[in-house]
Amino acid sequence: MVMFTSVEICAGAGGQALGLEMAGFEHVALVEIEKEYCTTLKLNRPKWNVINEDVRLFDGNAYRGIDLLAGGVPCPPFSVAGKQLGSEDERDLFPEAIRLTEVIKPKAVMLENVRGILDSIFDEYRKKIKDSLEALGYQVEWRLLNASDYGVPQLRPRVVFVAIRNDLAADFTFPTEIMHAPTVGEILGDLMGANGWIGVKQWIEQANDIAPTIVGGSKKHGGPDLGPTRAKRAWAALGVDGSGIANDAPARDFVGMPKLTNRMVARLQGFPDDWIFSGSKTSVYRQIGNAFPPPVACAVGTQIRKCLLKANKLEMKGA
Numbered sequence: 001m002v003m004f005t006s007v008e009i010c011a012g013a014g015g016q017a018l019g020l021e022m023a024g025f026e027h028v029a030l031v032e033i034e035k036e037y038c039t040t041l042k043l044n045r046p047k048w049n050v051i052n053e054d055v056r057l058f059d060g061n062a063y064r065g066i067d068l069l070a071g072g073v074p075c076p077p078f079s080v081a082g083k084q085l086g087s088e089d090e091r092d093l094f095p096e097a098i099r100l101t102e103v104i105k106p107k108a109v110m111l112e113n114v115r116g117i118l119d120s121i122f123d124e125y126r127k128k129i130k131d132s133l134e135a136l137g138y139q140v141e142w143r144l145l146n147a148s149d150y151g152v153p154q155l156r157p158r159v160v161f162v163a164i165r166n167d168l169a170a171d172f173t174f175p176t177e178i179m180h181a182p183t184v185g186e187i188l189g190d191l192m193g194a195n196g197w198i199g200v201k202q203w204i205e206q207a208n209d210i211a212p213t214i215v216g217g218s219k220k221h222g223g224p225d226l227g228p229t230r231a232k233r234a235w236a237a238l239g240v241d242g243s244g245i246a247n248d249a250p251a252r253d254f255v256g257m258p259k260l261t262n263r264m265v266a267r268l269q270g271f272p273d274d275w276i277f278s279g280s281k282t283s284v285y286r287q288i289g290n291a292f293p294p295p296v297a298c299a300v301g302t303q304i305r306k307c308l309l310k311a312n313k314l315e316m317k318g319a
Contacts, residue, residue, distance in 0.1 A: 004308055007031075007063045007104060009055045009071035010093060013040045013277060013287035015269065016072050016112065017048075019297025024305045025068055031058050037287055039278040055096050060103040067308055068301075069106040071097055072292045073113060094125075098132045101163070107311075108172075108304050109133065109163040112292050115144060117159050129161065138163035143174045145296055151179040152270045152293045153187050154211035160300055164307060172307040175299040183208050184238050188264050197250040203258065206239040211268050216289025226260070245285050262288060270295045 003026040008017050011030040021027065031051045032038050038052040051058065055071075073093040094111070101109055117126065130140045140163045147156035164172045185207030193200035212234040215227040226235050226242030235242035239257055246259035260268075262284045266275065270293035277284040 002309060002312070004067035004305060006068040006070055007060070007066050007100075007106070009058065009069070009097065009100065010073050011037070011041060011050070012072060013037050013291050014044060014275070015271065015291030015294050016070060016297040017041070018044075018271070018275070019292070019294035019299075020068070020070060020110075020301040022294065022298040023301030025070075025301060028066060029063055031055050036279040036283050040276065040287060043276045043278055055093055055100075058096075058100070060100045063104050066104060066106050068108045068110060068304060069097070069101055069104055070110040070301075071112070072290075073097055073111055094129055098129070098136075101133065101138075102136055107165050107168055107308055109138065109161070110300060110304060111161040112297075113159050113161075115157045115159060118144060133163045137166050139166055139169035139172075141172075141174070145174075145300070147270070147293045147296050148181040148210050149178045150175070150293070150295045150299050151181055152268075152295050153181045153184055154214055154268055156213045156293060156296075158292065158296065160296075162300065162304065164304070168307060168311040171310050173303060175303050177299075179295075181210050184211050184240070184268070187267060188260075191261070191264050191267065192249055192258060194249040196252040197254050197258075198252055199250070199254065203239050209238060211235070211238065214265060214269060214289045216286045216291075245281060247281070265289065269293050 003024055006020055006025040006027050007029045008027060009031045011017055011032040017027055017030055027048055029049045029051055030041060031053055032041065033054050035052055038050050041048055041050045097111055133140045140161065142159055142161045144157055144159050147154055162172065185204035189200060189204045192203060212227065212231045215231065225244050226232060232242035236257065241257040241259045244259055246261050249261060250258045262277065262281060263273065265285065266288045267273065269288050269291055271288065277287055
C-alpha cells in the first residue's frame with residue numbers, strides 16, 4: 001500500500017492519529033503540549049516522532065511538502081459548554097493551523113472541532129478560516145459528521161474541515177457510506193460481565209441504544225464523570241451511573257446501576273482494547289473523552305488518501 005506522510009498538531013492521546021494510520025498515513029511528527037498524552041502516544045507507537053511542545057512554538061519548516069497536515073484543535077473556544085469566545089479565547093489554535101499550512105505547504109489539511117463552530121455567531125470566523133486557506137491555494141469544505149454513522153456507538157457530532165490543494169481537489173468527497181453502530185449493551189457486555197456479574201444480561205437488554213456524546217472536560221473540570229445533568233439522565237436510561245468512572249467492572253453480586261471503566265469508555269470512543277493510556281484515572285478519562293474517534297478519522301482520511309492517490313497516478317501517467 002502506498003503510504004502518505006502526515007504531520008499532526010494537538011495530537012492528544014492519538015485518536016485521530018490512529019485513524020489516519022489505519023487510512024494509510026505515516027506520521028512523521030505529532031505535536032502535543034501535554035506530557036502525559038505524549039507518553040500515551042509513545043507507549044503505543046514507540047517509533048512515532050512525538051514532539052512535546054506548544055504548537056505555537058512549533059516551526060514546521062522541517063516538514064515542508066508532506067501530504068497531510070491534521071489536527072484536532074482545542075474545542076472550548078467554540079463549545080456550547082464553554083463561553084464560545086471563538087477568536088477571543090486564548091485556546092483558539094486555528095490561526096496556528098493556518099500558519100503551519102503556509103509554512104509546510106501540505107497537499108491536504110484536515111482539522112476537527114465541535115458542532116458549536118457551526119453556530120451563527122461563528123459565521124464570520126468560519127469564512128475567515130476558509131478565506132485564509134483559499135488564499136494559500138486550497139479548496140475548502142467542512143461537514144458535520146456523526147460518529148454513530150461510522151460504527152462508533154455514541155452520537156458525538158463533530159465538524160471536520162478539509163482543505164485540498166487546488167490542483168488536487170477535484171476528486172475529493174466526504175465519506176457517505178453509513179455503517180451500523182452497535183448499542184452500548186452490545187459493545188460493552190463482555191467488559192461489564194468480566195467479573196461474573198449476574199445482572200449483566202438484564203443490563204445488556206436495557207442498554208439498547210447508542211451512548212450520548214462522551215465529554216472529556218478540561219483541567220478546570222473536577223473529577224471524571226459522563227457529562228452534565230442532561231447527559232447523566234441519558235446514561236441512566238441506559239442503566240449507567242454517569243456520576244463517575246469505576247476502577248473495575250461490577251462484582252458478581254453487584255446491585256444497582258454500574259459505572260463505566262475507562263476501558264469501557266475507550267471502546268465507546270472507538271479505540272481498540274490494546275491502546276494503552278498513561279496517567280491517573282482522571283487524566284486517562286480526559287484523554288479518551290477529548291479524542292477524535294479513530295473510525296471517523298479513518299473514514300475521512302481514506303477519502304483524502306483516495307484523492308491524493310488518484311492525483312499521484314495522474315502525475316505518473318503524464319510524466
